[in-house]
Each structure stands twice: as C-alpha cells, then as structure tokens.
Amino acid sequence: MKVNYAGTVPLSTVDWRGRAAVTIFFRGCPLRCPYCQNHPYLQGLNLVKLEFVKEQIKESKPFVSAVVFSGGEPLMQKAIIPLAEFAKEMGLSIGVHTNGYYPETASEMVKRKLVDKFFIDIKAPPDDPELYGKITGFEEYESVKKKPEQVTASVIKTLGIADSCDLELELRTTLIRDFIGSKEEITSIAAWISKHMKNEELTYVLQQGIPEHSLQKNLRELRVLEREELYELGKIAKKFLKNVRIRTKESGEEIISGSV
Structure with a gap:
C-alpha cells in the first residue's frame, strides 16, 4: 500500500493541545477553501511506501504520546487505517484533523477504536449550504465535486459520529476578515453546535486565519483579524457553549472565560 505523503513534524506541541505528538501530513483534499494555508498539500502525488511512514512514527515514539493525522484531508486515504493500527500497536493515542467530508471512514475508525480525538472543521453554519459552498471553493474550483x-450533509454526519462516542472532540472555525467570521456567522455556528451536539465537554476554537498564506490570491491582501477582535467573537x-477558545499568532491559545 502507498501513502500520498506530504511530510512529518517529528515532535509537535501545537497539533494536540496538552500532548507531544508526531504529526503526519497527507496530500490531497476534496475541498478548496480559498483561505487554506496548507494549499501546497491539496493536490499532486508523492507516493511513498507504508513502511516509510511507519518508520517516521517509530522514530518519534520515544518522545511523544500521540500521533496526529493531518493534511490535506487524511480521511480520504485508505492508508490511514493500517497506519492507525500501527500507532495503536505502538501504544500511541490517535488524533485526526478532518473537514468532515468522509463520514464512512470516520465511522470505521471509531468502530475499530483507532481514534482518540477528532478535530473537525466547521467552516460555516452547517445549515447554510450556500455559505458553506463559498467557504469551501465550490464556485471557484472545478475540482470540488460535491x-x-x-458537503454539509457529510459534515453533519461526521459530527454526529464524533458526538455519539466517548471521545475527545475539538471543533474549530478559521476566521478571515470580510470572508468568514462575522458576529452573525459565529452566532449561527455556535447556536447550531449548541442545538445539535450532545457532548457538552467539546471545545470550540476560533482560529486566526493568516490571509497572506491563502490559496486564493485576492485574500492575501486582507488585514488579519486582531487578537482583540477574535476575543470579542469568542x-x-x-x-x-461551555468551552470556547481562541487561537492567535500573538497570544497562542486562550480560554474565553465566563458562563454560558
């Protein structure tokens, strides 16, 4: 079996808060979010043998307690199952960064106990397909097929799968000025989560998008949302929601205090 491989961070403390992890990045993604900062990973092939990636995990094992699969979109790769099995055999916890496009794979990993935490992007209100289409590049990029x-149906299904099992769960929205992240949009997303998700311990994170690194050139000149602006949105x-955080370049990760 081959892996469409993008790279490895042998020791990361930012991809799973509170954990030292080895992060494996996969190439390929079915979406084309205009603000995507990992856009070099979105397409193209860099096929390597499964054993090569296993060796990356093995080399980091003495220094980490977890492996995080990221991308791109890791759940689009069949290799994630044997890699997760290998990580479990090594005694590592498994985190998966996903856009929710592949609920069937998410379900398989849950059933086989091959995931300990999901990090799921909620890119816009799930009950607003039109806005979700804009944020995921449906109109701009022919490669977005669904x-x-x-897409929103798949995301909602993935969220339901993650919500129905006793796993850690982080939901996050990336914010870009004048593109996604208005007060009304954050209200809609948070209200949707509150209404539809049973896991009251889930964490919702508002992430500071960096426009200059965007896939779409016309976003690169936008001014970044400041830490104070994200805090107000938080x-x-x-x-x-009970657990809300913001994540910024200036101040790292911060908890929004107060009560629901």
Missing part, C-alpha cells in the same frame, strides 16, 4: 448541500460563542 454540491454544497452534499465571547459571542461563549453565550452558547
């Missing part, structure tokens, strides 16, 4: 209502989300 219609927005199909306070809006906090009205609906």
